[in-house]
Amino acid sequence: MKDTLIIFDTTLRDGEQSPGASMTQDEKVRIAKALERMKVDVIEAGFAAASNGDFAAVRAVAQCITESVVCSLARANAADITKAAEAIAPAPRKRIHTFIATSPIHMEKKLRMHPDQVVQAAVGAVKLARTFTDDVEFSCEDAGRSEPDFLCRIIEAAIDAGARTINIPDTVGYTLPHMFGELIRSLIERIPNAHKAVFSVHCHNDLGLAVANSLAAALNGARQIECTINGLGERAGNAALEEIVMAIRTRADVFPFDTRIDTTQIVPTSRLVSGITGFPVQPNKAIVGANAFAHESGIHQDGVLKHRQTYEIMRAEDVGWSANRLVLGKHSGRAAFRARLEELGYTFKSDAELAEAFARFKDLADKKHEIFDEDLQALVSETQHAQAHERVQLLELEAMSKTGVRPVARVALLVDGQRCEAQAQGDGPVDAVFAAIENIVKTGAKLLLFSVNNITTGTDAQGEVTVRLAREGRTVNGQGADTDIVIASAKAYVNAVNRLSAASVLRAHPQFESAGP
Ligand SMILES: CC(=O)SCCNC(=O)CCNC(=O)[C@H](O)C(C)(C)COP(=O)(O)OP(=O)(O)OC[C@H]1O[C@@H](n2cnc3c(N)ncnc32)[C@H](O)[C@@H]1OP(=O)(O)O
Numbered sequence: 453m454k455d456t457l458i459i460f461d462t463t464l465r466d467g468e469q470s471p472g473a474s475m476t477q478d479e480k481v482r483i484a485k486a487l488e489r490m491k492v493d494v495i496e497a498g499f500a501a502a503s504n505g506d507f508a509a510v511r512a513v514a515q516c517i518t519e520s521v522v523c524s525l526a527r528a529n530a531a532d533i534t535k536a537a538e539a540i541a542p543a544p545r546k547r548i549h550t551f552i553a554t555s556p557i558h559m560e561k562k563l564r565m566h567p568d569q570v571v572q573a574a575v576g577a578v579k580l581a582r583t584f585t586d587d588v589e590f591s592c593e594d595a596g597r598s599e600p601d602f603l604c605r606i607i608e609a610a611i612d613a614g615a616r617t618i619n620i621p622d623t624v625g626y627t628l629p630h631m632f633g634e635l636i637r638s639l640i641e642r643i644p645n646a647h648k649a650v651f652s653v654h655c656h657n658d659l660g661l662a663v664a665n666s667l668a669a670a671l672n673g674a675r676q677i678e679c680t681i682n683g684l685g686e687r688a689g690n691a692a693l694e695e696i697v698m699a700i701r702t703r704a705d706v707f708p709f710d711t712r713i714d715t716t717q718i719v720p721t722s723r724l725v726s727g728i729t730g731f732p733v734q735p736n737k738a739i740v741g742a743n744a745f746a747h748e749s750g751i752h753q754d755g756v757l758k759h760r761q762t763y764e765i766m767r768a769e770d771v772g773w774s775a776n777r778l779v780l781g782k783h784s785g786r787a788a789f790r791a792r793l794e795e796l797g798y799t800f801k802s803d804a805e806l807a808e809a810f811a812r813f814k815d816l817a818d819k820k821h822e823i824f825d826e827d828l829q830a831l832v833s834e835t836q837h838a839q840a841h842e843r844v845q846l847l848e849l850e851a852m853s854k855t856g857v858r859p860v861a862r863v864a865l866l867v868d869g870q871r872c873e874a875q876a877q878g879d880g881p882v883d884a885v886f887a888a889i890e891n892i893v894k895t896g897a898k899l900l901l902f903s904v905n906n907i908t909t910g911t912d913a914q915g916e917v918t919v920r921l922a923r924e925g926r927t928v929n930g931q932g933a934d935t936d937i938v939i940a941s942a943k944a945y946v947n948a949v950n951r952l953s954a955a956s957v958l959r960a961h962p963q964f965e966s967a968g969p
């Protein structure tokens with residue numbers, strides 16, 4: 453019988469610390485539900501003391517998650533811990549995760565505390581957290597650059613104070629796998645009460661070693677790994693959940709433990725997180741990249757056709773992709789469309805939602821001869837997202853580009869049920885389209901990012917556009933997909949406008965309220 457490795461997902465907390473990845477409460481709840489479906493053991497829902505919005509989001513997650521443990525991060529002080537306890541209170545299974553830095557540089561330069569004060573703060577924090585829940589985790593921030601003797605001292609004290617999980621973060625991604633593994637092994641061996649706690653690791657990817665360091669730690673006794681979907685996280689990100697889980701599953705001959713993760717949920721969850729944050733997954737990303745199970749060269753294709761395992765170490769279906777190339781086109785019907793999407797892990801909430809997605813699929817099939825899984829996933833997340841927020845809809849778009857003439861665009865939108873039209877010139881067709889939309893919705897928002905990715909290959913590929921808008925301290929990402937990138941851009945802009953509206957920013961904006969013909 454193998455040990456169980458606890459998967460602690462921090463997409464909603466450390467993942468959200470990726471610059472530009474902030475999520476609304478509703479989006480966090482959708483991600484938390486997907487994580488629960490995937491059977492993640494612990495969901496770090498946020499940092500309750502960070503803001504009222506973070507508090508409300510942690511609470512909303514705590515109200516709807518029943519199987520996974522819901523956790524909030526808290527500094528080692530009473531105010532943060534009390535807020536965390538209040539936010540997670542509705543969850544049937546709850547954890548407070550308190551932390552303080554233990555490296556000489558952090559203690560001296562950042563906290564400006566003597567090591568004795570740091571130990572005292574850690575003990576006080578753990579004791580206070582234990583008055584709210586038995587499930588308390590303590591992290592030694594920047595453990596990767598901390599002195600092992602001091603780590604032993606503070607961890608022993610934290611366990612005595614009641615911590616049941618001890619997390620050893622490599623906060624700045626500085627360690628190397630053999631060193632980090634050795635650190636974990638020696639801590640477990642040297643700390644007399646180590647057997648009373650689960651040892652955990654939280655690795656950052658500054659040198660691209662987060663997954664390798666996490667696995668080295670687990671091979672040396674850690675039994676919890678903290679990770680995020682698509683490896684999102686502060687700076688270069690955290691260890692990617694999908695890589696950790698699939699390395700352990702695929703190399704079961706090496707790892708004396710397994711996780712409880714339902715791996716078929718990996719790809720749908722990755723797509724959901726990418727759609728919500730606006731961070732595209734690079735095509736060659738392990739497990740969840742569009743090319744992760746694609747074979748391009750003849751010798752490889754020949755090998756795979758004769759015997760799949762010649763070039764595949766995992767089955768695409770096991771992580772939520774399809775093994776066979778999807779053959780869906782303009783002659784397909786609703787039943788095949790729905791069945792294919794169900795195989796991909798999507799369910800439709802209503803017949804209306806299915807009908808809308810199917811209509812979009814037919815439009816797309818008219819324009820491109822091959823529809824891939826990624827096209828379908830983009831199409832469905834667009835439909836589901838549109839239904840959640842659609843206050844503004846794109847009805848018509850005409851953009852004109854001609855050498856020597858300033859591009860001009862005309863758009864027609866449906867704003868709260870009213871048809872509105874406008875036209876504008878711009879430096880390019882996309883600029884003109886954005887200006888025309890702004891002439892109607894008048895958000896005054898600042899465009900922070902515009903990026904185009906092709907979802908599949910070929911000149912008839914769908915372009916997936918991400919637009920980031922900022923207004924009154926609120927930043928949102930909008931996404932749109934189409935074979936025509938000007939239309940995809942307009943959809944993305946309208947999507948972002950809807951998100952601003954959903955975030956209440958525009959409700960208070962009189963010009964938006966009065967937008968009309
Ligand atoms: C490694 C990590 O990922 S840790 C998590 C990082 N995540 C975040 O910081 C996101 C949420 N943070 C926030 O919203 C804000 O930083 C808040 C609300 C927590 C604090 O805001 P402010 O009170 O304005 O403080 P500010 O962020 O400027 O500075 C942090 C303060 O916390 C102290 N601090 C940092 N870590 C800890 C800790 N673990 N325990 C106790 N105090 C700490 C710092 O020394 C500093 O104190 P000082 O103001 O007395 O110098």
Ligand SMILES: CC(C)C(=O)C(=O)O
Nearest residue numbers: 551591593621623654
């Ligand atoms: C708070 C801890 C776990 C953290 O995020 C880090 O050290 O990177």
